[in-house]
Amino acid sequence: MLMTNIPEVSSRLFTYCVNTKNFVAEASDLRDFRVVRLYDDAIDVGFYLVSENTGKKVLFTQEADEYHDGELIAYHFSSLSNQNPENLRDLNITVFND
Numbered sequence: 167m168l169m170t171n172i173p174e175v176s177s178r179l180f181t182y183c184v185n186t187k188n189f190v191a192e193a194s195d196l197r198d199f200r201v202v203r204l205y206d207d208a209i210d211v212g213f214y215l216v217s218e219n220t221g222k223k224v225l226f227t228q229e230a231d232e233y234h235d236g237e238l239i240a241y242h243f244s245s246l247s248n249q250n251p252e253n254l255r256d257l258n259i260t261v262f263n264d
Contacts, residue, residue: 167206168249172225175199178218180259187257189215192264193241199261201228204247212243215259225249226259238263 179196180189193199201211204227212227226243233239243259 169202169204169206172202172204172212172214173200174214174216174223176216176218180215189257189259190262191259192262194264196261212247215245224254224257226257 175196177189180191182189199213201213204210204212204225210227212225214223215226216223224245225247226245227247228241229244230242231238231240232242240263241261243261245257246255
């Protein structure tokens with residue numbers, strides 16, 4: 167079952183790349199950005215992205231951490247969750263660790 171304490175982050179804090187369907191931001195620009203466990207029966211973590219234009223929420227799940235020379239450089243999230251409408255399941259978020 168989906169948890170109820172999932173953080174919400176506004177899309178206005180991200181740059182959207184239309185060609186790649188990827189939202190991009192630096193972690194320091196996201197203020198109190200955090201991810202939480204999404205389901206009571208799984209270890210998936212993530213957050214809601216809230217559209218600045220429509221107010222609709224899309225659930226993003228953390229898919230991978232990216233490292234270079236042992237240093238964390240980015241977190242990668244996807245909207246593949248069945249909680250989202252099918253037409254919104256191909257979006258991605260990259261949060262750079264600055």
